[in-house]
Amino acid sequence: MSGEEFVPLSLTPILIGTFAAIACALPGNFLLLRRQALIGDAISHVVLPGIVVAFLLTGAISAWPMMLGAAGASVVAVILIEAIRRLGRIEPGAAMGVVFTTMFAGGVLLLEQTDTSNVHLDVEHALYGNLESLIWLDAVGWSSLLDAQALAHLPVELPRIAATLVCVAMFIGVFWRALKISTFDEGFARTMGIRVNALGMALVIVAAIAAVAAFDAVGSIIVIAMFICPPAAARMMTNRLEAQVAWSIVFATISAVVGYVLAGYGPLWLGAFDAVSAAGMIATVSGIILALAAKFGPCRSRTGAPMTA
Amino acid sequence: MVYEALTLQLGYNATLVAIGATLLGISAGVTGTFLFLRKRALVSDAVSHATLPGVCLAFLLMAALGGDGRDLIGLLLGSALSAGIGLWCLNWLTRNTRLAEDAAIGAVLSVFFGFGVVLLTVIQTLGIGKQAGLEGFLLGSTAGMLWEDAVIIAGGGMATLMLILLLRRPMILVAFDAEYAAAQGISVSRVDMMMMGLVMAVTVVGLKIVGLILIVALLIIPAVTARFWTERSEYVVLLAGLSGGLAAYLGAALSATAPNLPTGPIIVLMSFALFALSLFFAPNRGVLAAVMRHIRFQRRVHLRQGLLALAQSQPIYEKLTLRLLRRAGFVRPDGVATEAGRARAAKALRDEKRWEIVRADQTHEAAAALYDGLREIETVMTKDQIAEIDRRIGAPSEVLA
Numbered sequence: 199m200s201g202e203e204f205v206p207l208s209l210t211p212i213l214i215g216t217f218a219a220i221a222c223a224l225p226g227n228f229l230l231l232r233r234q235a236l237i238g239d240a241i242s243h244v245v246l247p248g249i250v251v252a253f254l255l256t257g258a259i260s261a262w263p264m265m266l267g268a269a270g271a272s273v274v275a276v277i278l279i280e281a282i283r284r285l286g287r288i289e290p291g292a293a294m295g296v297v298f299t300t301m302f303a304g305g306v307l308l309l310e311q312t313d314t315s316n317v318h319l320d321v322e323h324a325l326y327g328n329l330e331s332l333i334w335l336d337a338v339g340w341s342s343l344l345d346a347q348a349l350a351h352l353p354v355e356l357p358r359i360a361a362t363l364v365c366v367a368m369f370i371g372v373f374w375r376a377l378k379i380s381t382f383d384e385g386f387a388r389t390m391g392i393r394v395n396a397l398g399m400a401l402v403i404v405a406a407i408a409a410v411a412a413f414d415a416v417g418s419i420i421v422i423a424m425f426i427c428p429p430a431a432a433r434m435m436t437n438r439l440e441a442q443v444a445w446s447i448v449f450a451t452i453s454a455v456v457g458y459v460l461a462g463y464g465p466l467w468l469g470a471f472d473a474v475s476a477a478g479m480i481a482t483v484s485g486i487i488l489a490l491a492a493k494f495g496p497c498r499s500r501t502g503a504p505m506t507a
Numbered sequence: 508m509v510y511e512a513l514t515l516q517l518g519y520n521a522t523l524v525a526i527g528a529t530l531l532g533i534s535a536g537v538t539g540t541f542l543f544l545r546k547r548a549l550v551s552d553a554v555s556h557a558t559l560p561g562v563c564l565a566f567l568l569m570a571a572l573g574g575d576g577r578d579l580i581g582l583l584l585g586s587a588l589s590a591g592i593g594l595w596c597l598n599w600l601t602r603n604t605r606l607a608e609d610a611a612i613g614a615v616l617s618v619f620f621g622f623g624v625v626l627l628t629v630i631q632t633l634g635i636g637k638q639a640g641l642e643g644f645l646l647g648s649t650a651g652m653l654w655e656d657a658v659i660i661a662g663g664g665m666a667t668l669m670l671i672l673l674l675r676r677p678m679i680l681v682a683f684d685a686e687y688a689a690a691q692g693i694s695v696s697r698v699d700m701m702m703m704g705l706v707m708a709v710t711v712v713g714l715k716i717v718g719l720i721l722i723v724a725l726l727i728i729p730a731v732t733a734r735f736w737t738e739r740s741e742y743v744v745l746l747a748g749l750s751g752g753l754a755a756y757l758g759a760a761l762s763a764t765a766p767n768l769p770t771g772p773i774i775v776l777m778s779f780a781l782f783a784l785s786l787f788f789a790p791n792r793g794v795l796a797a798v799m800r801h802i803r804f805q806r807r808v809h810l811r812q813g814l815l816a817l818a819q820s821q822p823i824y825e826k827l828t829l830r831l832l833r834r835a836g837f838v839r840p841d842g843v844a845t846e847a848g849r850a851r852a853a854k855a856l857r858d859e860k861r862w863e864i865v866r867a868d869q870t871h872e873a874a875a876a877l878y879d880g881l882r883e884i885e886t887v888m889t890k891d892q893i894a895e896i897d898r899r900i901g902a903p904s905e906v907l908a
Contacts, residue, residue, distance in 0.1 A: 235610040236549060239617075243720075285794050286786055291609070292548040292731050296782060299724030303775035306646055306721075310767050321646060326624055419624060423617035430610050461625070465632070472632035474625050481621025488614055492604045500605040 206337040211329045212458050214356050215420070215480060218412035219450035221363040222424035224370050225405040227443050230429040231381050236294060237402055238425030241409045242418035243298040244275040246324050247305030254312060261354065265410055272406040275301055327417020329458070329476040332356070355415040362411035369404045370443075373397065378439055417477045424450055427484035434495025449491075453484035513760050521763040523657035524716070528759035528774065529752045530664025531713050535722070536729035536751020537671050538705045540744045543730035544682035545702070549612050550597065552723040554703070555710045556616040557593025558586035559623025559719060562644050563630060570633075579656045579715065582644075583663075587711045593619050594703055647718030647771035656715060663712035667705065674701055675744070683740040716759070717771035724775040725751060732782040735789035754778035806831055807881050811855065813837070817844050818852035858884050861896050 222238065229235050248271025252263040275297050283293040306321060336342065336351040343349070370377065380387035380394045387394050409421045432445035457480030462473045492498055542548050565585025569578060593615050600611035627641060680688040681698040689695050706726065713722040733746035758774030787794050805827075813828040814837065823829055823842065832838045837848030844852060861884050866875040874887045884893065 230610050233607050233609055235607070235613045239552070239613055282786065285797075286731070286735065286792065288731055288734070289543075289546050289548070291546065292543055292727055295548050295552065295723060295727035296731055296779070299721055299727070299775055300779040303721055303724065303772035303779075306769060307772040307776065310769050310772075322642065325645070419617060419621045422613060423621055426610055426613035426617060430606055430614055433606065434604060465629075473628075474632070475628040478621040478624030478626075478628065481617050482625055485614065485618025485621065488618070492600060492606075498604045 205339055205342060206334050208458070208462060209337070210334045210353055210356055211332050211476065212455055214332055214353070214359055214415050215329055215454040215458050215476065216451050217356075217359045217363045218416045218420060219424045219428070219454040219480070219484075220447050221359065221366045221408040222405075222412050222421055223428040223446045223450040224366050224443065225401060225408055226425040227429040227432070227439070227446050228370075228377055228381055228401055229405060229425065230433065231439075232398070232401075234402070235426050235430075236291070237405060238409060239422050240275060240279070240294050240298040241272045241406050242413060242421045243302040244271045244305075245410055245413055245418070246321070247271050247301050247308060248274075249324065250305050250308045250312070254308070261358070261414065265414060268410040268413065269406060271301065272410065273403075276402060276406070323417070324413075325418055326475050327413070327415065327420065327477045329416050329420075330462070330473060332415065359411055359415050362408060366404055366408050369400070373400075377401065381439075416480075419477050419481050423481035423484050424453070427481075427488045428453065431484075431488040431491035431495070434491040434498040437497050449484065449487050453480050453487060457481070457483040513757075520654060520657055521760075523654075523661055524770070525756060525759040525763070527657060527661035527664050528716050528770070529756040530661060530668055531709065531716060532725060532729070532755025532774070532778075533748040533752035534664055534667040534671060534705075535709045535713065535725035535755075536733070536747035536749070537675075537744055538667075538702070538709050539726035539728075539751070540730040540733065540747040541678050541682045541702045542706060542726060543734070544740065544743070545685070545699070547608070548727045548730070549609065549723075550594075550703070551706050551710065551726040553597055553612040553615040553619075554590050554594055554706055555719045555722045556623075557619040558590045558710060558714060559620055559644070560626055561585035561587070561589025561592075562641060562714070563623055563626035564589070566630060566641060567626070579653075579659050583659075583711050583714065586644075586714055587707055589619065590707045590710060594707070643718070644714050645718050645720055646769060647714070647716050647721070648769070660712060660715055663708070667708045667712060670708065671705060674705070678702060679740055679744060717774055721771045721775050724778060725755070728775070728778040728782050729754065732778070732785045735785040735792045750781050751778065754781055804881075810835065811881055814848075814852045814855040815859065817848060818856035857900075860900055861888075861893065864896050864899055 226235070226238065229237055245268035248267035248269070249264045250267075251271070252267025253259065255267075256263045278297045279290070279293050282288060282296060283290050286293070288296075309321060332353045332355055334342075334348075334352055336348040338348070376387070376392045376397055379390065380392055380397055384394050405425070409425070412421050412424070428446040428449035429442070431449050432442045435445045436442050458476050460483065461476040461479035464479075465472060465474055539548070539551070542551060562582050562585055565582050565588075566577075568585075569575065569581050574581075597608075597611050597615045600606050600614065601608045606614070630641065677688070677693050677698050678701065680691070680693060681695055681702075685695050688698070709726065710719070710722050713725060717725060729747040729751035730743070732750045733743045736746055737743055754777040755774050758777040759770055761777075762768040762770040762773045785793065788796075790796050809825065809828040810831050813823055813825075813832045816823050816828075817832070817837070823832070829838070829842065832848065833840060835848075836845060837851055838844050862875075862878055865871045865884070865888070866878060868875075871888075871892075877887050888896070
């Protein structure tokens with residue numbers, strides 16, 4: 199594989215996929231430990247109505263209104279879930295199920311009712327994303343990485359997801375101690391003066407930001423898979439949070455790179471001509487990693503924990 | 508148009524789809540109740556997403572064998588198989604690893620769905636996907652459904668319902684109180700397995716109508732809706748079936764009236780409308796009932812405090828208290844107590860004193876625990892007891908100089 203071919207066609211999708219995977223896996227670690235793993239699932243469903251409403255309001259496919267719409271929809275969803283849970287005294291899982299399915303159904307209905315024939319907006323796109331199309335046409339080889347003019351034409355998703363990754367990493371880094379303590383021992387965290395509820399809400403919002411940014415680039419499957427699979431696999435490898443986060447980053451990176459390569463080049467090796475869905479393949483690879491970790495990981499079993507959990 | 512749709516006069520297929528959807532809605536509502544009461548509502552989300560690879564593999568297999576890849580029975584069998592595998596993975600992950608159930612649900616859901624999407628793109632690149640219409644399984648599509656397919660769905664809905672009728676007793680018992688059921692000699696794990704089998708059946712039958720992404724709504728929303736109306740598990744089951752069936756019927760009928768109304772989302776939105784109605788208007792558990800309860804409580808507190816203040820001739824400044832006293836005819840508009848007001852105030856004060864005696868007396872411990880400042884003493888003590896207390900309080904006596 200030469201640089202002339204690799205850099206324009208594969209480098210940017212791989213980088214975008216990797217950044218998106220890591221941006222989701224980082225908050226995913228904490229969500230997993232706090233038993234809120236399905237927040238990612240819920241968010242990735244509710245962004246659809248947000249995006250459709252943003253499109254209806256602006257009449258164009260442009261990134262910022264859609265991101266805002268998606269973020270707004272996730273906030274609405276979180277508030278609705280909380281409201282239904284409290285008002286109706288319903289268990290959180292069911293409240294979540296009520297909200298995200300309804301919002302998704304509303305999004306689909308809106309989408310069907312509007313004329314989107316001249317723009318690229320449909321449910322499939324929202325689900326699978328379009329990682330393969332994020333190519334860097336101005337690149338001619340590795341040398342383009344130093345060429346300011348070519349760099350100016352990078353797909354806009356790349357800097358956006360990179361910025362999101364930096365924000366997420368900074369949030370985790372700054373609040374590391376507070377997050378760690380409040381995740382493992384909420385009561386102790388409260389006595390230390392950590393504002394546990396605000397922190398939990400902030401974590402969900404950061405997760406939503408990561409999900410929305412990743413969703414824009416790679417579709418919702420990767421978002422759900424990356425929120426859960428790499429942290430879950432990492433959890434089987436270690437008992438220490440620092441190591442778990444590190445493992446999850448490694449697993450997310452492997453999933454993204456191997457998944458993309460398998461999707462893009464695997465069929466060619468098998469003699470077929472067309473690539474398969476990269477988003478789906480990345481999710482599949484992360485699943486295989488999780489399966490291996492669950493089978494052979496050194497800390498896979500619940501040692502010392504009650505078996506009834 | 509809407510009237511014709513609701514009375515099933517829009518053609519044979521639309522009628523069959525509506526009937527099938529109704530049966531499916533009832534089965535889904537009932538099955539979902541068991542899941543909901545077991546607090547495992549979101550397991551169905553994993554099961555439904557896990558059907559996708561099975562559908563695709565079944566299509567590929569049938570196409571490879573030279574048959575028609577669209578044969579619905581084959582596709583549904585494939586989906587059931589992969590949903591079963593997904594469920595097994597889910598159970599294995601929760602039982603044998605340290606992952607909690609929600610993480611296992613998310614993992615199974617995303618990985619199976621991702622793999623299914625890979626297979627979908629494989630089918631597309633093979634150039635046989637266009638006519639397959641497998642995308643219809645994601646969101647359901649009843650438009651242009653074949654007569655045979657409609658029969659299969661109506662039959663499947665009927666069969667699932669029959670199965671539920673057969674299995675209802677142990678499932679209600681386990682859903683309501685698993686420990687008690689186990690003590691009665693019912694194998695909880697086997698009942699759980701049957702429940703999951705029903706979830707799979709509902710999912711598979713619902714694939715064509717509602718689609719695999721939204722079928723979970725049919726399992727969760729009716730159960731949650733029904734829970735608002737009653738505290739008895741049998742009634743929850745019945746009401747969930749009813750609301751699920753109603754939502755599915757309305758949704759399927761309405762979606763037949765216009766080309767741009769996809770069946771699945773309409774059914775889901777219908778069921779959410781029923782849910783929202785219940786959330787606000789259900790007696791006892793509904794929001795409106797809670798607000799009314801709060802207002803009634805507030806009024807009782809204000810009235811009580813107002814009467815006590817009247818009895819001790821303290822001035823009342825609180826506007827709500829004054830308004831309530833005025834409306835009850837206890838004070839005149841200028842704030843002076845009426846005859847009735849003085850009588851009630853005196854009784855309130857005496858009741859307060861009676862309670863004081865009751866609470867100071869060890870033998871009335873149980874009754875004293877019920878004191879909250881509002882309860883009428885007549886509701887917890889007998890006439891004789893009250894008379895005894897009054898004797899202890901004594902009558903007003905002359906003040907000696």
